[in-house]
Amino acid sequence: MNRINLDAQSSTPPAPEVIEAMRPYLSGNFASAAAAHYSGKQVRKAIERAREQIAAAISASDVEEIIFTGSGTEANNLAIKGILTARKPFGNHVLSTPLDHPSVWFSIQSMISQGFEHGVWEVDAVGRLPGIECLGENLRQDTILASVPVSTPELGIVQPIHAISEWLEREGVALMLDATTAGGWTPLDVATLKPSLMSLSPHRFHGPKGVGILYKRRGVSLVPLMHGGNQEFGLRAGTENVASIVGAGKAFELMSGILDERIENACKLQSFLLREIKSKIPSTGIIGPAPGKDRLSNQLNIVFEGVEGEALMLMTNVRGLDCHTGISCVNRHMESNRIPKATGLPDDLFRSSLLLSWHEEHTKADLYGAVEIIAACVGKLREMSPLWNNLQCGRMPSRLSLLPEIVQSSQRLLS
Incomplete structure (x- = not known):
């Protein structure tokens, strides 16, 4: 069976060029970058x-300004804990969103015991x-x-970072950007965005696992989490994962040359997927904004009314499709209702959805095959679903009407 993997928001395959760049540092070039001899200097x-x-x-x-860590999660921990500790003499209040990745959310929560206070912006x-006038009420x-x-995987939303950054700069507040799910799929120019800190995960855009990137603007102070050697300018002690670091560099180099083309191709696949679902599966909707500039181009979170999302994922998995109902590195029981609660949408819409995401190696044939599998499984599950029967008989209203208007325009295309 040739499996179809539509879980690119969890990880992507390393590009061939990345693998080739890494190969020497997994065999002959094994020296420590801290060594003073010739081989060590070559690795450095x-x-x-x-x-x-x-x-x-x-x-x-x-x-x-580029700091290597062991993962995007570590980069987020270093950024949040490091800057709050360094800036504690100047204040103790931090703002974030209910859409934070757990590595951001729980890093902030862990600092409350040290006297920090956590304010949370609302989202629609x-x-x-x-808008800025509402954001300012929490400052x-x-x-x-x-x-x-x-960006946020469950919703696909891409936030208006430029406006937020300009406002915070005027207010003298440091900005941390978690770009671990957006990197490689949306432009991230720090000269324009002007964050104090920004985290990235290369394995989500055809780089290797085992390395994360933290951008730290010149002049921003951090207190390290780990102590030992003086690696990464004293901010991340420990022998470097050289092969993954080299692979990450190659993934960024490849990305910078083809990002516009990558986004354009991903948008075409996104439109194709919507059309195919429209023609094969009734009573569906999308969670998050409609496709366009406010949404990541390489994913859709699709609600299949009358179906349990986890059951659908397991059934499609047996038939050769790998996809997801949430973020791969998050336990499904942990903070499971934070995003539905923040958006005001009922949990059951999220529990009836599949998160489908693709990368640049995917083709229309892959997505067509995925829709065929999903359509067959949705049909089978709906045959066994009392909820679907009640919806069809009019004994209960459709929950798709609870999706916001911007989404309903796409939902109507799908129904």
Whole structure:
């Protein structure tokens, strides 16, 4: 069976060029970058070359603004805990959103015991942050940090970062951007966005696992989480994962040359998927904003009314489709209702959905095959569903009407 993997928001396959760039550092070039001998210096040059590639790809002004960590989660922890600890003399209030990745949310929560206070901005039904005048209502004199996710997997929303960044800069508040799910799929130019900190996960855009990136603007102070050696400018002690760092640099280099084309192709697949679902599966809707500039181009979270999403995922998995009902690194029981509660949408819409995401190696044939599998499984599950029977008989109203108007326009295309 040739499996179809539509779980690119969890991870993507390393590009062939990435694998080739990594290969020497998994065999012959095994020296420690901290060593003073010739082999160690060659490995150090490879790390610094990767730092240059990443800095160029995101328009960083200095290669020393690029910090290597072990994952996007570690990058978020270092960013949040590091800057709050460093800035504690200047205030104790941090703002974020209910859409935070757990590594951001729980990093902030862990600092409450150290005297910090956590304010949370509200979002609308598609996950969009409100206008600046509303955001400003939560700002305090002692606010020292605002953390914003560039995108949120369950909703696909891409936040209006430019406006938020300009406002926070005027207010003198540091901005942390969690771009771990947006990197590689939306432009991230730090010279324009002007964050104090930004985290990235290369494995979500054809780089390797085992490495995360933290952009730290020049002049921003962090207190390290780990102590030992002086690696990463004293911010991340420990022997570097050289192969993954080199692979990350290559993934960023590849991305910077084809990002516009990658986004355009992903948008075409997104439109194709919507059309196919429209023609084969009735009573469906999408969670989050309609496709366009406010949504990631490589994913859709689709509600299949009258069907339990987890059952649908398991059945499609048996038939050769890998997809998801949430974020892969999050336990399904942990904070499971935070995003539905924030958007005001009922839990059952999220529990009836599949999160489908694709990467640049996918084709229309892959998505067509996925829809065929999903349509067959939805039909089978609906045959056994009392809920679907009640909906068909009019004994209960459709929950799709609860989706916001911007989504209903696409939902009507799908029904």
